[in-house]
Amino acid sequence: MLRALRNTARLAHAARVLARHDALIPREAAERVPPALRFVRALVGRGKVVDAELPPGERLARALESLGPAYIKLGQILATRPDIIGDETARSLAALQDRLPPFATELARAEVESALGMPLSTAFSAFDEPIAAASVAQVHRAVTAGDPGRDVAVKILRPRVEAEFARDLSAFAFAARCAERFFAEGRRLRLVALVETLSASVAMELDLRMEAAAASELAERTRSDEEFRVPSVDWERTGARVLTTEWVEGTSLRSAEELKAAGHDPKQIALLVVRQFLTQALRYGFFHADMHQGNLFVDAESRLVCVDFGIMGRLDEPMRRFMAETLGGFLARDYQRVANVHYDAGFVSRTHPAPLFAQALRAIGEPVFGRRASHVSMAKLLQQLFDTTRRFDMELQPQLVLLQKTMVVVEGVARALDPELDIWEASRPVIEEWMIERIGPEARLRDAAEGVSALGRLARDFPHVLRNAEVVSTMLADGGLKLHPDSVRQIAQAQVARTHHVRVALWIAAGALAVLAIGIL
Numbered sequence: 001m002l003r004a005l006r007n008t009a010r011l012a013h014a015a016r017v018l019a020r021h022d023a024l025i026p027r028e029a030a031e032r033v034p035p036a037l038r039f040v041r042a043l044v045g046r047g048k049v050v051d052a053e054l055p056p057g058e059r060l061a062r063a064l065e066s067l068g069p070a071y072i073k074l075g076q077i078l079a080t081r082p083d084i085i086g087d088e089t090a091r092s093l094a095a096l097q098d099r100l101p102p103f104a105t106e107l108a109r110a111e112v113e114s115a116l117g118m119p120l121s122t123a124f125s126a127f128d129e130p131i132a133a134a135s136v137a138q139v140h141r142a143v144t145a146g147d148p149g150r151d152v153a154v155k156i157l158r159p160r161v162e163a164e165f166a167r168d169l170s171a172f173a174f175a176a177r178c179a180e181r182f183f184a185e186g187r188r189l190r191l192v193a194l195v196e197t198l199s200a201s202v203a204m205e206l207d208l209r210m211e212a213a214a215a216s217e218l219a220e221r222t223r224s225d226e227e228f229r230v231p232s233v234d235w236e237r238t239g240a241r242v243l244t245t246e247w248v249e250g251t252s253l254r255s256a257e258e259l260k261a262a263g264h265d266p267k268q269i270a271l272l273v274v275r276q277f278l279t280q281a282l283r284y285g286f287f288h289a290d291m292h293q294g295n296l297f298v299d300a301e302s303r304l305v306c307v308d309f310g311i312m313g314r315l316d317e318p319m320r321r322f323m324a325e326t327l328g329g330f331l332a333r334d335y336q337r338v339a340n341v342h343y344d345a346g347f348v349s350r351t352h353p354a355p356l357f358a359q360a361l362r363a364i365g366e367p368v369f370g371r372r373a374s375h376v377s378m379a380k381l382l383q384q385l386f387d388t389t390r391r392f393d394m395e396l397q398p399q400l401v402l403l404q405k406t407m408v409v410v411e412g413v414a415r416a417l418d419p420e421l422d423i424w425e426a427s428r429p430v431i432e433e434w435m436i437e438r439i440g441p442e443a444r445l446r447d448a449a450e451g452v453s454a455l456g457r458l459a460r461d462f463p464h465v466l467r468n469a470e471v472v473s474t475m476l477a478d479g480g481l482k483l484h485p486d487s488v489r490q491i492a493q494a495q496v497a498r499t500h501h502v503r504v505a506l507w508i509a510a511g512a513l514a515v516l517a518i519g520i521l
Contacts, residue, residue, distance in 0.1 A: 007174035010167060014067055021063035022049045023056065057085075057092025064093075069100075069135030069161065070168030070202070077198050079405065102133035103158060108140060111156050115242040123237050125149050132294075136161055136205050136310065141247060144237070151247035152234055153307070155208060162206050169199050188393060205310035208243035214309040215245065221284045228276050229303045248305050250297030256417050264298050270417040272304050274426040277410045281313070281403060282434045285320055289313040289406045293413055313403055318345075324435050335361040348392050360388045 018024035054062070064075040078085055079093035109120050109127065116123055126143040133139075137157045143149040176195045179186030204210045212233045219230035237244035251259055253273070256266040273296065280287035288295075290311040297305045315323075322345050329338035339358040342348045348357055414421050 003170065004174065006167075007171040010171040011175055014071070014171075017067055018060070018063045020050050021059045021066075022052060023060040023063045055088065055092070057089035060085075060089060061092045068164065068168070069158075070165050070172070072135050073198060073202060074172065076405070077194065079408075100133055100135055102130040102138045105129055105140075107159060108138065108156050111159065112154065112242050115156075115239040116237060117239075121145065124152075124154070127154070136202075137208075142244075144234070144244075150234075152237070152244050153231070153247050154237070155211075155243040155245075157206065157208065157241040165202050165206065169195070169202065172198070201311055204312070207240050209238065209240055211308075211310045212238050212243050212245075214312045217286065218280070218284075218288065218306075218309065218312075221286060222280075225276075225279075227272055227303055229299065229305050230309075231305065231307060245307075248297050248299070248307060250299040250305050252293060253296040253298070253413060253417065254293040259298060259417070262298070264302060266417040267421070268302075269298055269304070270414040270421050271426045273410060273414050273417075274421075274423060275430050276304055277406065278427055278430040281315060281406075282320060282323070282430065285315040285317065287313050287315075287403070287406065289403075291406055291410050291413065293416070296413065313406060315403065321438065324431075324438060330365055333365060335359075335365065342394075347394050352392050357392055360391065364388060 015024055050059075050062070052059075061075060064071040075093045079090050085093070105127075108130065112123065112127075113120050120127060123145060124142040125145045126149070128141045130138045130140050135158075137155050140154045140156070142152050142154045144152055172195045173192070176186070176191035179191050204214070212235065215230055216233055219232070222228050222230065231245040231248055234244040234246070251262040251264065253259070253269065259266045259269060273291070277287060277291060288306050288309065288311075290308060291306065295306055295308045297307070299305050322341060325341045326338055329335070329341060335358040336354070338361050339348075339354050342357065343350060343354060411423065414423070414426070
């Protein structure tokens with residue numbers, strides 16, 4: 001009971017702050033909400049509205065920033081849900097700046113000594129003022145003690161940040177449980193799962209050893225990639241509240257002009273950003289989920305370098321297979337097949353007729369065929385997808401919330417460097433290679449052979465496979481008989497030759513990965 005009262009008090013405080021920014025129930029929507037909500041708006045009261053001249057989305061962003069770290073993180077998650085908050089508000093929240101004033105360097109020094117269990121001078125011969133500060137931690141440049149000393153970046157958690165997050169996340173969970181208990185819309189949106197996703201993400205960020213492990217894992221997975229690099233971790237100077245990595249010398253992706261001045265081609269860097277994200281998500285199922293400009297650099301060798309591994313996403317093999325099947329279905333404009341994939345995955349209830357769902361998918365896909373990919377508005381496309389998921393009662397898939405968020409950010413970064421970027425042209429090599437490798441015929445036979453030893457003997461001779469009932473039944477159960485990769489590639493090339501703009505289908509599907517195909521609702 002006491003915890004419920006505390007959570008209620010914290011939520012009431014947040015409601016008052018939102019009201020002061022006219023962001024709880026904004027005046028622009030006041031006439032459209034039920035009378036009960038208008039009563040709540042009057043009950044909370046607004047007083048003098050702060051930033052009254054700003055649009056509602058920006059007022060909400062300012063309010064969340066003033067409420068502190070947990071609300072900033074919540075806003076970033078909500079930015080992935082235009083179905084709940086609308087397009088304009090989602091765009092405003094996507095621009096939420098996770099930047100706060102730094103805490104004192106003397107406090108930072110004390111935190112380092114406490115975390116590492118040694119005097120600061122034993123670990124570092126130089127320790128500079130903070131160069132960046134966010135809601136969870138701040139970063140200092142330093143030089144390691146010893147000969148020779150190495151330039152490093154030292155990330156330090158804010159004092160008492162864990163307790164602050166725990167209080168706010170408890171309030172979020174309380175509100176989500178109440179919403180799901182009393183409102184059908186709350187259950188459909190799976191708000192409890194949304195808060196659990198946020199909590200899991202924050203828990204990772206609040207233990208810097210986990211961030212170090214994530215950086216190490218991504219470095220290991222991408223070791224053979226000559227166009228991508230992860231800074232190495234200094235494990236000797238890393239603990240739960242302090243992370244030390246090598247210092248990155250490079251050019252930020254914040255400005256195309258700065259990249260040009262450093263001798264880099266912004267258009268090539270835009271391609272690299274898109275391809276790296278897809279490679280991580282599709283090939284490894286483990287991806288950097290905070291790929292904004294501030295976390296991306298290009299080094300002297302034109303390699304993309306990521307920093308800040310506090311937010312990482314994972315996709316299991318079945319979900320990646322589902323993604324690929326959805327891509328192929330949209331590419332072939334086989335909307336019934338895409339619908340079947342959704343039903344097989346359990347994302348759409350079979351109480352909804354499959355032909356009707358396929359018709360809804362066609363309404364999304366067909367209007368953008370014949371248009372250049374660079375002219376397709378992803379915001380409008382995503383809104384269509386959200387509308388469709390709402391109509392067919394598709395539930396949130398927490399595993400993929402970060403994927404959707406990252407896709408939006410990655411497109412924004414790439415288009416800022418190259419406004420005419422054709423996302424499919426950037427994505428195609430990665431997607432084609434992965435689809436052939438993972439869901440092509442050899443891959444299907446290889447997977448089936450793990451459980452049916454006969455496949456190992458028969459896979460080399462396709463006519464014999466057709467005569468083997470055991471193999472045929474296995475392949476049919478796994479999605480149908482498949483052509484050889486060469487045949488697949490030739491068919492795809494013929495399709496592209498018939499219409500250059502059919503490639504737009506794969507960017508439609510890329511959006512579907514994050515929204516429709518993922519089952520964000």
